[in-house]
Amino acid sequence: MKERDGTRPSTLPGYRKLIENHIRPAVGKLALDKLTPTVIRRLLAEKTDAGLSATTVRHIHGLIRNSLGDAEREELVHRNAAKSVRPPAMRQVERRALDVEEAKRLLDALRGHRLEALYVCALTVGLRRGNCSGLAWADIDFDAGTLTVRQTVQRAEGRLQLVAPKTERSRRTVPVPAQNLALFRAHRYAHVLPEIERAAVDQAAKHLFG
Template sequence: MHRNAAKSVRPPAMRQVERRALGVEEAKRLLDALRGHRLEALYVCALTVGLRRGELLGLAWADIDFDAGTLTVRQTVQRAEGRLQIVAPKTERSRRTVPVPAQTLALFRAHRRKQAADSLAAGERWQDHGLVFQSRVGTPRDPDHIDRTWHKIRAAADLDWLRLHDLRHACATFLLVSGASPRTVMKVLGHSQIGLTMNTYAHVLPEIERAAVDQAAKHLFG
């Protein structure tokens, strides 16, 4: 009887690579570098709401409720078959409504005024897709353009190591450290499982546990 020796070999455990986390002072430096930039609202939204790049580019004005202070992720922009397409989120969890800070909403309003000026300047060339972050002629923005712009911004903030996707991680970390529950962070990010949230942000759990213990002691001992 033949035996496959390969079946008895145990592969090495996959080690999760822990990336450098964005600190509060670094985040403030980034916000300074973004101030007045044409796409300030996009990058600040990534930092404060945790949207993915495709979700940011697929965000429509109809998906922002300024009165309620929320936005809903209903679609994304991605490149497929050589062209940009607006598609539905991959999972049901990715389709979500999340709260938006007042500062980010203010940037959205300012961005809408810039977009109205773009529409007038483009004239008949304007193709309105109802997106928040459209090109100067109203078409969906190329994700590669967002990346190229990001490289310049992070260099200006002296944060060359910071990837655009790291803003999403920073959002989650700041929420957790501020006292948000892992399940709340799971909902904001659109994670499919609570385990994914816990494993991804395990590095901040000791800090959260310390804050919880100190807060409990404060109630006990005044």
């Protein structure tokens, strides 16, 4: 069902792994009405004691809760036993952003790199890696000085895929600094236009010489 409910392709393999490695071996043989809060609570405690991260254990709990929710809607169980079980609390991790001097050093190190425009976009505009990688030239409005996030790149089952942003808030138009616009133009002239010209020459040669 997850393939049809909008779950992102990169998420599905992780769900399958959790089910096969952790959920099915522990409770797969139990009848749904035997899946009590005590059983679920014990399962989560065992996974925590085994060294799984709080994030992974919360995902296990979420999969069980969602599955029982589906069973409840189908009237296969009278209640969702996972709703009364608290998953482990998430530990807050402080994330540190680059300070001004570190950002300047990074920009200096990137100067002249083939992907300088991409890295500078991530640094100055604040886009995630997948959003930056998913940008197309049609997404950049050089006249207005903006770019629009319409898609993102994700790796799923060993290959990269373009997918829609996860939420409507992720689909947005943001201003782009003039420095970044200049880098986009330079990248296009240096890398994209020569490829287009070579393709045109190759096409003309095929037309003339077969």
